[in-house]
Amino acid sequence: MRHIHPRAAILISLILCDLLGLNLALAGSYWLLYEREIAHTFKQPDLAQHAAISLLLLNPISLALFGVNRLYSLKRGTSRVDEAYTIFVTVTIIALVASLIASLVGLRFTTTNLLVAWLSAVVLIIALRNLQREVVYRLRQRGFDRARTLIVGSGPLGQMIARTLQQAPHLGYDIQGFLSEDEPIGTQHHGVPVLGRPRDIRRVVQTLQISEVLVCLRGLDANLVLELVAACEDLPVAIKIYPDTFQIITNNEISLGDLGGLPLMSIKSSPLDLRWNRALKRAIDLVGASVGLILLSPLMLLLAILIKLDSEGPAFFIQERVGLNGKPFYMIKFRSMRPDAERIARWTTANDGRRTRLGEFMRPRSLDELPQLINVLLGDMSLVGPRPEQPLFVEQFRQQIPHYMRRHKEKAGMTGWAQVNGLRGDTSIEERVRYDLYYVENWSVLFDIKIIVRQLFSLFRKGVNAH
Known part of the structure; x- marks a missing residue:
């Protein structure tokens, strides 16, 4: 049978x-x-x-x-x-x-x-x-419903996808290899080898019995996509395309309309440009921050006491960050590093030696972020939004990354779409921007609820890439 x-x-x-x-x-x-x-x-x-x-x-x-x-x-x-x-x-x-x-x-x-x-x-x-x-x-995780997967593109984007799938065995992806136009066959990234060129896709799919192909290329050429699909059109394989870093903006910022029969193209506004949506989001922030401060006040008091007992220095860390429309504000956190941490370095990394013993426990679980509920209550921040950066880094990133300042169209958030997807700490700024812009262009109450729920779950487990 x-x-x-x-x-x-x-x-x-x-x-x-x-x-x-x-x-x-x-x-x-x-x-x-x-x-x-x-x-x-x-x-x-x-x-x-x-x-x-x-x-x-x-x-x-x-x-x-x-x-x-x-x-x-x-x-x-x-x-x-x-x-x-x-x-x-x-x-x-x-x-x-x-x-x-x-x-x-x-x-x-x-x-x-x-x-x-x-x-x-x-x-x-x-x-x-x-x-x-x-x-x-x-x-x-025991071998049921595994999808033999091939990734087209071995650059930073393809490597990020491979790393993400390797860290999520419950999704059932078995990554067999990369196809790359630039790297020699046999080159390995995260234990995954380059198996050939994109033009070899049919041979590789048939030989390895691939069931899913993930196309992960920067500046994706539409002709290449059509060639990949044509090469596999009679094979039982699903081809999925991971959007380019700023492709999502191109897809969302232009809409078609007409004026007296004349066709017009207009720039689409984000959902939060509407006053009703802004008022709704602010109401959610006020309720969420108030309830959060009431329910979490015992925990926050305990953490403040433990910080004072654990190391010298204040319990709170206050730092200037850039928020809505590029305006600076002072963000409040629990201190998780030595008092002289900023004189040593401005950017956090994995296994950062500046962390205190308690900070090593708080930071991966985002517990040091809890005082930002006060920032939300004051209106400087939102529960959900792009994470705020220091003015020094904002000036640096705006010159290096296209569309970077668009993320400042909305209030900075305690957590965001990038953070709940593991892009926090010493990770790709470009990828964070992509996720931030996706959030700005696709905001909804349901989207905020999804992000908050995922962030709440992370409080009970060690966060990914949280330094």
Whole structure:
């Protein structure tokens, strides 16, 4: 008997999780609200028939809605926050459909019944899917559902992708090698060899049975992409393109319109250029900072005392940084280095010898950043945004990196899209800028929530590249 394909097994398990969560929520809500009536009044012979018809109609409709909302798109790195939001929206639609079906078949229900079933379904489906995801992650680390992967481009971008995938074994990528136009065959980066030139892609894909190709090149040539796709069009391989550093800006900054029939191109504004969005983000900052200061005040007091006991010097470190529209402000942190640290060096590195013993514990977990809740409350910073740099480095980076100052269109943040993706400490400034600009151009409340949730999870584990 042939074994079931890993991707099919994952899909089937997802469908079972959704059906289990949905039907448990429906059955549970009826049982809780109508337990006595089920035993007495609800003994009509047609009740079971009506319930069966309702489920017979609702289950396939629900699966179709989940499919339409791409909840069965088997991505290896799905955001849990995005998925939870999509589940919430989908189950809301399903609840409305369920009430309509129940009315048509004559099945009794109440508003309370509907609300309990709706909320229960959201919670159960999210919980079951997260449980399924953890099982899949553990199985992938043992060899299940591995994707043999080839990276086109062995430069800094390709190496960053390889390093990121190696640090995330739960995603199930087995990197077989690079294709490079510049480096000799056999050259290795992070233990991954250069196997040939981009023109050799068909041979390498067939020989190594590659299932995914990641194109990671600077200044990507559209003709090259078409050649790569054409070379593999009849092979069972997926080709994915990692966008160039500033390609995301080009894709987002121009929109088409017309003026009295005349075509016009205009520069798109970022979402936070709208006053309503700025007011909404500020409201979230005020609530988040206030709640954070109240809940974390015992921890912050403890850290301040421990800093004083651990080494000489003040508990807090205050430094000038550059914020919204390039204006300077004074950022507050817990001191995690020796008092004379700035006289020795201005840039932090891995295993920085200037850190105190307590600083070695705080910095990887971002605990030294907690006093910045005060900056958020004062309006100098936001909970989420590009991380602020010192004026000296801002002046340096603006001359070296195109579009660098665009990241200052928004308030600096306690954490940001770059930081939760591991780009912090002594990492590529160019890559950080790319992530910062993506955030500025694609801001939404959901995006902020996703970043905050990922940052909160990092408090319970050692952060990546945090020095």
